Amino acid sequence: MQKWEYATVPLISHALQEILNQWGEEGWELVQVVESQATGTTGYLKRPKA
Numbered sequence: 001m002q003k004w005e006y007a008t009v010p011l012i013s014h015a016l017q018e019i020l021n022q023w024g025e026e027g028w029e030l031v032q033v034v035e036s037q038a039t040g041t042t043g044y045l046k047r048p049k050a
Contacts, residue, residue, distance in 0.1 A: 003049040011041040019043075 007028060011019060020030060020043070028045040035041050 004046045005049045007045045009043045009045060010039075011043045013041070 023045055027047040029047060030043055030045055032044040033041060
């Protein structure tokens with residue numbers, strides 16, 4: 001059975017591509033983006049657990 005690990009990342013609009021590419025290089029996949037006035041924009045990522 002596949003197991004996953006998860007991360008949350010603040011997403012800054014002027015560096016969005018760089019942030020996502022960096023996490024992608026480490027094997028993370030973006031699964032959701034949530035915008036909130038309290039916390040700003042947050043990306044939720046997952047990758048297979050080793």
